[in-house]
Amino acid sequence: MFDVEVPVLIVGGGGCGLAASIFLSDLGVDHLLVERRESTSVLPRAHYLNQRTMEIFRQHGLAGDVYRVSAPLANIGEVVWRTSLAGDGPLDGRDLHRMDAFGGRSTAGPYAADSPCPSTNLPQHRLEPLMRAHADERAPGSVLFNQVMEGFTQDESGVTAVVTDRVTGRSRTVRARYLLGADGGRSIGAALGVGMAGDGGAFDVISVHFSADLSRWWPGDSVLITNFVSPDGGIVSRYGMVAMGPSWGLASEEWALHFHFPAGVTPDLGEEASIARVRELLKLPDLEVAIHQVSKYHPEAVIADSFRVGRVFLAGDAAHRQPPATGLGLNSAIQDAHNIAWKLAAVLDGRADESLLDSYEVERLPTAHRNVSWAMYAFRNHAVAHAGLGLFPGQPPEATKANFEALFSDTPMGETRRVRADEVFATQRVEYQAHDIEIGFAYETGALVPDGTPPPPRDPMGARYHPVTRPGHRLPHAWLTRGADRVSSHDLVGASGGFALITGAVDEEWEVAAKRAADACGVAVTVVPVGAEPDAARYHDADGAWAAVRGIADGGAVLVRPDNHIAWRGGEGADEDLTAVLRRILGHHDTTTTRS
Template identity: 50%
Template sequence: MGGGGCGLSASTFLSDHGVDHLLVERHADTSRIPKAHYLNQRTMGIYRQHGLDAPIAEQGATLEEFGQVRWLTTLAGDGPLDGRVVHEMDAFGGGALRASYAAAGPVLPVKLPQVRLEPILRQYAEQRNPGRIRFRHEMVGFRDEGDRVVAEIRATDTGETTTVTAQYLIAADGGRTVGAALGVAMQGRPKLLHVKTAYFSADLSPWWHEGTLITHFLNPHHPDLSGNLIEMGPKWGKECAEWVLHFHPGDPGQFDEEQIAPKIREVLGIPDLELTLHHVTNWTVEALLAERYRVGRVLLAGDAAHRQPPTVGLGLNSGIQDAHNLAWKLSAVLSGRAPDSLLDSYEAERRPVCGLNVEWAVSAATHHQAIMNATGLGQRVPAQRRERAFTEYFETSPMGELARARAGEMFETHRGGCQAHDLEIGFGYEEGAVVPDGSGPPPRAPMRDEHHPTTRPGHVLPHAWLEHEGRRLSTHDLTGDATAFALLTGPAGTAWCEAAVRLAQTFSLPVVTARIGEGAEYTDADGRWAAVREITDEGAVLVRPDNHVAWRSAAGAGNPEEALADALAQVLGRAGVPAPARGE
């Protein structure tokens, strides 16, 4: 249920796993509001598995076009404090961050607003599941009968009602109906801030600072004219035509819609700007986490399971990663490869990760305000002191240098909000469909701005480039279109690979094997795999279809088949190893 970013992604993933499903969405079309706009490296890696990265990257902005965050007084103006750059820093893989991001994955982050992303997702969902992606259809009721879910679906244009029987229901409805109907409480802070957002078109090319993901405005004269501006495409940089401006949080009734256009001009410092206003939204920033992700045969995903401030860009990304986690597990259960209890691991894995994401986003939002206040540039600083601080900040005097130096150190602490690479791709599942090996987590920088790849069970498989039969591929490509397990070994791991081939038949499970290293079928193209594998030449790493490490053996084993069979049984939640097929 739900045809937004999470629901449409889930549909594509399920199709690739061969899972028959129906998607219903009450609206006639995809979102007409830009909403989320940053697709992080983990999400783009997921889309790469499913062949969606190229069309998304084709429309989206590259790191060169969005890899900085800036703070300005205004975009333009002829006053001494107008059009001034307060601070700028690399963000989300841009600038000096690019090398570390490029080393960490086969693809880089992309900026593409949800209003442009969702049509791409819908197109591919419909291609892979023809006739089963039904917009203008809403679920008006459902019941979990223990062995099935029965739902009533109404066509919004005709009023015709249909009864649908399914094995499971994924609620990607934004939290509007299903969770509440099941009595699932959303825990946390429901009303953090009230925000007014304007979506408009204008030509800002004469003043625009290219390469910016977010521009924060700190008006030196009027604190209430602060806000942030974001490109919304369809082209980028000076060619960008559409924009979103988030006004300073406050009472949503602080000014009415007729005042929006003049307020936009004031914030930007362009009093004669020609603009077309498309949409004004009053919305509430929340920090909520569902107490449960699964109730019987109903599974909550995306905003139905977690809602958070937009800082750090974790909301939509978390929802897409929810769907990715669910798809291979539903496939395993519905194909009979795993019991229904495997789906319990969805909550065990995703809820702690999303809980941290919610709290991190809250922290980043509040810390941003704290930075502004500490440097004398915040909205809550009295007007007289604020203007004096701004004037001093831009002076060439020793006190101006001191003010900029102090502010610069404070601004750098914002890397926990815009350089938290390890938060985006370094998360791990401590419980669930993984077999812990007793090792501790990798080093963690407090700001999560340093990523340490690891093959520790539960973590995303480290990326490394391989050469195989004249083709260059990533370790992430070994799972194919996210439907197979993969077993990666050192060059002396033949016994593991032979065991995996036999067990693939025993478990009726697709398993790809890859011996990597000197003299093996796969060549470590640049030596990175040897640096991150954390196993010997005789060791092995078992990877799930979602590219999370399921199990590893640091070295060889006396009985590789027994060890690997036990690992597969634990990951799938099976009581034991299946009996060999007749004739084996």
């Protein structure tokens, strides 16, 4: 009746869809991925990979390959604002502000303490082929490009889709229990009648991906991003540029230059015009430039009304789209896939009730609202920084130039202007030092058992992260040792869909309770005793990092989900009904916990 039958059909082969394929493979779930494009992305757009994403890649065996080709932390730790890259005028090539960023330089301490994985930078056109190779290796013949889904229907037991090979024109009928829409919002959400609400944005951003040797002019080996604020005025006076590798720092061969035109201006996006624009904006009239791609996108901050309709789930750009500020787009998409994958696996093999899948929207929709609103806030805050220079929309060029001359003047008022500018520029740490925004998101309800404790303090500027084992939060990172091995607390769960029960001392009662719960629910529950003293039977908390964040007494325990979020904690011993706890997390609501 059907040409292909699989448990899960993934539509979309970008970062989100490829991540979902990799995670489902590791969880033992057969699936089919179809992507309409011939190949992975040829555009470098998304590039910053935050610590939470790298932790997920570490869990699923991708981090090493990513780090081998991505930017070292030493080459991404600074963001600069300048008047221009080069030029020989008195206002050219002047620094306006420098900010340490992304866990590099002065921000290194908390980032390194809170995660086993540094942030990194790898543009999308290099990341996606790497991810596709991993997906192909784990699910041979199941990751298909040049395949377009023409349409789908769903019923009580599954989804039926028609998929057409764009080369041969042959169509096939695919039957799946569930469909994951990771198509960037092209069709699936609209077909379901799901609206996207929010801010549609006001202009298009032009991106020019090009190669050039800028080693003589780039403002430092540690600089990833340079934002330009030109004293000249003109139709493009605010723009930014990012190093895109494949070598890094001053050795970077490729770059992405981003700018926008005023309303009513229709730009020439041809190769010759783009080369001329790059030379003009960088003030390097003789620069040898090779254009790779010129593209445009429309920054928006929109979120789907729902992330689930029946047996169809929306993830990534199909569920939420945000401006590039804070780099939350691709990172959020990969984290969506991570959240839904283990739940699909648990339901498909009968370990969990279908209701567990409801927790995907319950958990990820509020997170999307947090991330999208933050990204738009950080995006718009650039205008605040410009105002700190005395620049305002509609200001005539001569007024702009006079402001810059006053800013750089060797006068008391010039000094005052520079100090003010530094203070205002420092507010852009909401974008470049957003440590808590990146790893501190938490689920208040969902596949977890709340313990009634209040959330940790919130840093209004999004920088300071507070590690806690409160249910719904990401498991805090702590280095542990066992024999000669040094592992992160994040390594205790693994990639195959099991839970970890972290206890204090070696406790036979917890071992018995965990085995009883595991047998009753059909899931793996690994008991991980962590102690303050070296002991072959337990992990050693050598520097006390785990003791500082565990939030439980020696006799208690913390139950960690397959996605390294806390499911439950509590107890002074194994008198808790762990089986009831686990059944509740897995959606079996016919039982209750003894304490919740």
